[in-house]
Amino acid sequence: MEDGFRSGCPINLTLEVLGDRWSLIVIRDIMFGNRRHFRELLQNSEEGIASNILASRLKRLLEHGLLTRVDDPSHKQKGIYSLTEMSISLIPIFAEMGAWGNRFLPVSEELSIRAQLLEEGGRPLWNDFMQELRVLHLGAIRDPQTPSVFGQLQAAYQAVVASREGS
Amino acid sequence: MEDGFRSGCPINLTLEVLGDRWSLIVIRDIMFGNRRHFRELLQNSEEGIASNILASRLKRLLEHGLLTRVDDPSHKQKGIYSLTEMSISLIPIFAEMGAWGNRFLPVSEELSIRAQLLEEGGRPLWNDFMQELRVLHLGAIRDPQTPSVFGQLQAAYQAVVASREGS
DNA sequence: TTTGACCGATTGTAATATGCAAGCGGTTTT
DNA sequence: AAAACCGCTTGCATATTACAATCGGTCAAA
Structure with missing residues (x-):
């Protein structure tokens, strides 16, 4: 024990x-x-x-x-x-932590957008993201059907940064 | 900032x-x-x-x-x-941490049963539990319709402990 | 009314973790 | 040949943690 x-x-x-x-x-x-x-x-x-x-x-x-x-x-x-599979499986914890921080703590806009997308996407998006991470980190085969969650998150972040610079 | x-x-x-x-x-x-x-x-x-x-x-x-x-x-x-509402809102994080620990770390049986129930119950059970905690800690009015999640978790724990003592 | 258990902490001390700056031997780029 | 970069270590000051003992006060039972 x-x-x-x-x-x-x-x-x-x-x-x-x-x-x-x-x-x-x-x-x-x-x-x-x-x-x-x-x-x-x-x-x-x-x-x-x-x-x-x-x-x-x-x-x-x-x-x-x-x-x-x-x-x-x-x-x-x-x-x-x-x-590893162990750390990729932390995605739900990250998503919930991000959602909680977004709600209760003084987050900055550009850094909170990804947490917001992860929360809104829910379990299906998390699963897509986990599969994508398996491709990137474990050499799994990529399914060309599913769009890149990583790309979505990055694009959303860039968009917020750009809009803030423009304002 | x-x-x-x-x-x-x-x-x-x-x-x-x-x-x-x-x-x-x-x-x-x-x-x-x-x-x-x-x-x-x-x-x-x-x-x-x-x-x-x-x-x-x-x-x-x-x-x-x-x-x-x-x-x-x-x-x-x-x-x-x-x-507070802030800490009661940690339930999803606890649930996900419990599920992750259950899967990847050397948990003891009697202490893992609650995490397992929380994971299986999913978001609806979490919501019931959060509402119950609002009753216990924030003085919210209890809805007699919803059964006590707290009681369920305690009962499951006791059952495991009892069965282990009996074996 | 005395006694002893209990109450939420605080204190002292030692071990461990962290933050910060500098530097290691080596590789790659220019 | 020089300069930039590589992952990582070292030394040292400060902060956090662990552990045990103890504080002044409250409570219930004898």
Whole structure:
């Protein structure tokens, strides 16, 4: 029974794995921002993660099976980080967290549009997005029927940014 | 713009408010365990929260509007902690976290049954439960039509515990 | 009316996590 | 050959956490 966890409660276990201020941020950036390299995650970070924290979180997420890493064939020092089924399955949690934050916290307009679309799209959209992430990160075969959710989210974000610059 | 938050992203903001190892545990115990006093939260804690951490989390959650506190008329030193609409609205997040933990982490049977029921019940059950929590914590009027979700979850938990003791 | 259990916290101390800046040896680009 | 970039580490200061003991006050029972 004693595996180092505080309790076997599903919510507690989820918190023990993901309940800190950075782990989900890293996964979010890989997932929604398609950042696949260390430097991409470091330099494009909206919240300004420190390099040592990023390094420790990537290591931890690898250990817990939420990410995988392969060498980048185009650059001997780069690694490519990918989501796993475990982290792709976090989409509903991200969607609900985004919806809750949108409702109760002082979100900025351009960063909230994706959360809003995910909430409105509901489970069917989440499933499409998860399938798309399996294609991107797990090498699954893409179904040409389903439109790209990733593209939709990006386009909506760009549209808000553009409209705000124009105003 | 500068309100002390790292960014205006809904997911980041949610993490800044709830992204630690204890805040959601405290809310979970109030919500699913109906613990309303400091000592109840402290002594019945499955994970063994320390008293100073509990005190600081309760204070923080009050400040963020996730809990309210009133004096207990039956005891001059006791306070009664209640959920708010903001924390009751966390039900979908708890449900999704529970479902994810159930699927990917080494949960214990008796503590996972409630997460399983919440997942199977889906949005309609969540809505019933949220309405029930409004009755318990916000003084809303109870609809005698809808059966008690709280009672269902408790009964299922007890049943698992009993069956395990019997085996 | 005394006693002992209980009340919501607070304090002290040590361990751990985080934030920040600089730098590592090496690779790739110019 | 020089400069930019690569993932990642180190050192150090600060903040958060864990753990145990304890606070002054309240309550119920003897």
